[in-house]
Amino acid sequence: MKFLLLALAIGLLATGAAPAQTSPAPNSWHNKQCAVVLTYDDAIDVDLDNVVPALDSAKLRGTFYLIGSSPVVTKRLPEWRAAAKRGHELGNHALFHPCDGxxxxxxxxxxxxxxxTYTLGRAVDEIRANNTLLTAIDGRTSRTFAYPCGDLQIGGVKFYDQLKNDFVAARGVAPGLQTVAQVDLSNVDAYSIxxxxxxxxxxLVKQAQQSHTLLVFLFHGVGGGHSLNVALPAHRQLLRYLKAHEKDIWVAPMVEVAQQIKAVQMPGATKKQP
Structure with a gap:
């Protein structure tokens, strides 16, 4: 009898289901395969001339990291405000875009x-001043930051450590695809194009779909306007793919994706309201 029971137990184990493959938590990316964030740096004319119309046409939303002192912010402020009203994020790219010379x-x-040559206080003050400007444009208080030139430190000190309560997350410039658990919200990976x-x-999107990860694109010029550039047809091809596969890909501004990541990483954490 003992041998019979042992044989049955072994048989059950042999026919049991294989261990589940690693997959994201059910709501990691709103039950989709991956998340894609489209970010555009420096507040340049092509953002408003080329990118916003393309995104609006596809009913996709992106994140625009604005340099507060950019003349394109000053001259075209109503257009930035209109873009924000249509769901695009106006992110903080510092007041003067300081980089480590x-x-x-x-x-x-x-x-x-x-x-x-900046002091820590000056860097923090300028970034906060830019937040005030952005809030005056879009009326929002929840947003993300992008490190100018990807520089993280002043005198060996990470200046963003003093700004973590001012932002939902900060985008870096190092390429990488990451699961929800792997994302560092103080320096989110991004692919510079x-x-x-x-x-x-x-x-890149297909890789994110297969690995159930976050993919952040970092664009500057789109169809010109910057020394770092992607051609309009290439950008259009990407948007078409994202739109055609929207049932499988969550495309959203950085602030929304970061809030979702924070909710998964830190359940119960208070979400900052727009």
Missing amino acids: SLPGRAFVTPDHDLH NGQNGQYLID
Whole structure:
């Protein structure tokens, strides 16, 4: 009898279901395969001339990281406000876009806005001042930050540590696909795009779908307007793919995706309201 019971037990184990493959939590990406965030830096004319109309046409929403001192903010403020009303995020890219001029390849950095010579207090104050400006434009208080030039530190100190209560998250410049658990909301990975074709962009999305991860695109010029650029056809090809697969891909502004990640990583955490 003992042998019979043992045989039955072994048989049940042998026919049992295989261990489940690693997959995201049911609501990680709103029950979709992955999340994709489209971000556009520097507040340049092509954002309003090329990108916003393209996104609106596809009924997709993006995040625009605005430099508060950009003349394109000043001259076209009503258009930025209208874009925000249609669901696009106006993110913070600092008031003057200071970068560390002591690093290689930084000849473009001016003495007035060299992060290497900033004090921690000055950097924090300017970023908060830009938040005030953005709130005056869109009426929102929940938004995300993008590090100018991807620079994280002043004198070896991470300046964003003093700003974590001011933002939902901060976007970096290091490429990577990450699960909800892997995302560092103080330095979210992003793929910088410069000259790649549409198939490259789509292949990145497919990788995110297969790995159930977050994919953040970092664009500057779209169809011109910046030394870092993606061609209009390539950008259009990406949007068409995202729209055609919207049942499987969650496309949303960075602030919304970051809020979702925070809710999964820290259940019960208070969500900052718009």
